[in-house]
Amino acid sequence: MRRRTDIEIEDLGDGITRLNEFDFVNAFLVEGETGAALIDAGAGAADLAAVVKSLTDKPLTVLITHAHADHVGGAVWFPEVWLHPADLKRGKSYLKPPARLYFLWCHKYKKKTHRVSYRAAFQKDYTPRILELADGQVFDLGGRTLETVLTPGHSPGSVVFRDSMTGALFTGDNVNPMVTLHFPGGTTVKTWLEGARRTLALAGDAKIYGGHGDGRIPQTALTKAIALAEDVLKDGNGRSHKTRVRRGETKYPALYYRADRVE
Numbered sequence: 001m002r003r004r005t006d007i008e009i010e011d012l013g014d015g016i017t018r019l020n021e022f023d024f025v026n027a028f029l030v031e032g033e034t035g036a037a038l039i040d041a042g043a044g045a046a047d048l049a050a051v052v053k054s055l056t057d058k059p060l061t062v063l064i065t066h067a068h069a070d071h072v073g074g075a076v077w078f079p080e081v082w083l084h085p086a087d088l089k090r091g092k093s094y095l096k097p098p099a100r101l102y103f104l105w106c107h108k109y110k111k112k113t114h115r116v117s118y119r120a121a122f123q124k125d126y127t128p129r130i131l132e133l134a135d136g137q138v139f140d141l142g143g144r145t146l147e148t149v150l151t152p153g154h155s156p157g158s159v160v161f162r163d164s165m166t167g168a169l170f171t172g173d174n175v176n177p178m179v180t181l182h183f184p185g186g187t188t189v190k191t192w193l194e195g196a197r198r199t200l201a202l203a204g205d206a207k208i209y210g211g212h213g214d215g216r217i218p219q220t221a222l223t224k225a226i227a228l229a230e231d232v233l234k235d236g237n238g239r240s241h242k243t244r245v246r247r248g249e250t251k252y253p254a255l256y257y258r259a260d261r262v263e
């Protein structure tokens with residue numbers, strides 16, 4: 001039986017490796033000549049630090065795209081991580097056992113063929129040092145850099161990292177084919193739209209890597225999601241707090257938003 005704590009490793013070329021934790025969430029390892037960066041830390045069920053160590057012995061910087069439990073939970077395996085201050089409060093709560101346990105429990109019952117190792121997830125009981133990321137901050141890995149671009153939307157502190165060598169963007173959950181702005185802390189559609197346009201302009205012909213699925217986000221998915229958001233903005237704010245969803249002709253992309261948080 002395959003264990004939920006397994007990490008699937010996929011070499012994407014150009015010194016970029018996708019690390020997928022229990023068929024659910026992606027982290028990306030980016031290697032330069034003198035250093036390596038791990039973008040997102042997974043949910044924490046697997047010992048991601050050990051997996052990274054088996055792939056590179058270069059000094060490691062851990063960068064978090066946003067502070068949801070499936071991206072920041074695995075930070076417990078590392079001594080320090082970088083996170084934007086707008087996501088700091090939520091990030092700290094997701095590092096505590098109750099939130100992580102609930103998250104892992106939910107996923108255990110979603111996919112019964114897999115098994116979560118609670119012991120592995122909780123044998124680390126310390127909280128990593130959290131360093132504050134700034135918009136425009138650059139991390140030099142030797143021969144390539146990763147630049148931080150603040151794009152609030154999915155969460156207030158959502159950031160994108162841009163690889164100078166390939167131009168690739170690592171976008172976490174902010175521009176997935178299913179855009180989700182309705183979680184606590186999600187911004188208005190208008191705010192997301194500004195970041196999404198910035199992301200699209202930055203991408204050019206380069207690849208966009210996201211936090212879920214196979215990690216590849218086609219540019220057309222982003223273009224279509226932007227069109228949906230522009231449509232929602234035309235309608236303006238609604239009175240209710242209810243979550244609405246705007247879809248194009250197919251199931252995806254879809255834009256989940258709160259009616260009272262449009263502009």
Ligand SMILES: [Zn+2]
Nearest residue numbers: 066068154173
């Ligand atoms: Zn998220």
Ligand SMILES: [Zn+2]
Nearest residue numbers: 068070173211
């Ligand atoms: Zn996620």
